[in-house]
Amino acid sequence: MSIRDQIRKGSTTLLILAVLSEEPMYGYQISRELARRSGGYFDMKEGLLYPLLHRMKREGLVSSQWQTVSGARRRKYYAITKAGLEALQEQAQEWQMFMSQLQGVLAGVNLS
Amino acid sequence: MSIRDQIRKGSTTLLILAVLSEEPMYGYQISRELARRSGGYFDMKEGLLYPLLHRMKREGLVSSQWQTVSGARRRKYYAITKAGLEALQEQAQEWQMFMSQLQGVLAGVNLS
DNA sequence: GCAATTACCTAAATTAGTTATGCCTAAGAT
DNA sequence: ATCTTAGGCATAACTAATTTAGGTAATTGC
Numbered sequence: 001m002s003i004r005d006q007i008r009k010g011s012t013t014l015l016i017l018a019v020l021s022e023e024p025m026y027g028y029q030i031s032r033e034l035a036r037r038s039g040g041y042f043d044m045k046e047g048l049l050y051p052l053l054h055r056m057k058r059e060g061l062v063s064s065q066w067q068t069v070s071g072a073r074r075r076k077y078y079a080i081t082k083a084g085l086e087a088l089q090e091q092a093q094e095w096q097m098f099m100s101q102l103q104g105v106l107a108g109v110n111l112s
Numbered sequence: 113m114s115i116r117d118q119i120r121k122g123s124t125t126l127l128i129l130a131v132l133s134e135e136p137m138y139g140y141q142i143s144r145e146l147a148r149r150s151g152g153y154f155d156m157k158e159g160l161l162y163p164l165l166h167r168m169k170r171e172g173l174v175s176s177q178w179q180t181v182s183g184a185r186r187r188k189y190y191a192i193t194k195a196g197l198e199a200l201q202e203q204a205q206e207w208q209m210f211m212s213q214l215q216g217v218l219a220g221v222n223l224s
Numbered sequence: 225g226c227a228a229t230t231a232c233c234t235a236a237a238t239t240a241g242t243t244a245t246g247c248c249t250a251a252g253a254t
Numbered sequence: 255a256t257c258t259t260a261g262g263c264a265t266a267a268c269t270a271a272t273t274t275a276g277g278t279a280a281t282t283g284c
Binding site for chain 2: 022
């Protein structure tokens with residue numbers, strides 16, 4: 001696994017909650033939106049995205065609702081819940097804390 | 113696993129390289145130093161630290177050397193190598209990139 | 225019609241990290 | 255003297271996130 005992949009670990013729930021906090025989206029849309037906003041940096045694999053959305057629903061962070069578009073095609077829209085918004089705030093804060101601690105340790109390093 | 117633990121994943125190699133870039137240290141010292149610098153935020157478990165140091169040595173990022181102190185007591189000192197310094201720079205840059213992308217996605221979020 | 229894209233899903237393998245344990249030495253307290 | 259605490263290294267077993275690699279099916283554009 002690349003360093004890049006390794007670093008991204010643990011940020012997935014936060015990222016999903018972040019985009020859903022603006023508007024409900026379906027799975028495929030979420031992955032596209034994250035890629036778009038990060039210039040392709042975040043490309044969440046489906047094998048991670050869908051199971052995670054299911055878990056988040058079980059945990060009450062999101063709700064879901066099937067919607068039919070153009071004929072027989074279906075999309076499952078996910079919306080953030082109140083608990084999800086709280087989790088978003090909590091996780092965003094945790095990330096801020098982590099990043100500041102990391103900067104602290106790196107501060108002494110000479111990156112010439 | 114807590115969110116906090118989850119977030120820290122992937123930062124371990126960078127943290128070790130960071131402290132070793134200043135001076136050679138032995139395992140126990142590394143974990144203490146990281147905890148000290150982060151006010152206890154980073155507490156690297158031995159079950160992670162030692163195997164990781166071994167792997168980093170295999171990969172040529174660090175070198176090691178036994179040293180005897182006061183009688184029969186031994187410490188294994190690790191020193192960063194040239195390749196380790198390069199990896200440190202690369203990983204630090206990756207982290208900067210990641211953090212800026214994350215901030216980018218979070219930027220639109222209303223964290224009231 | 226057919227290829228590319230959209231859209232959902234899951235099982236198996238990989239890998240980082242935790243937990244638990246073991247072995248040994250040094251120093252200080254009872 | 256012996257007990258405890260801290261220092262110091264190490265590994266085995268487990269947990270959980272993520273990737274890899276598949277599968278199904280509908281829509282759009284050529």
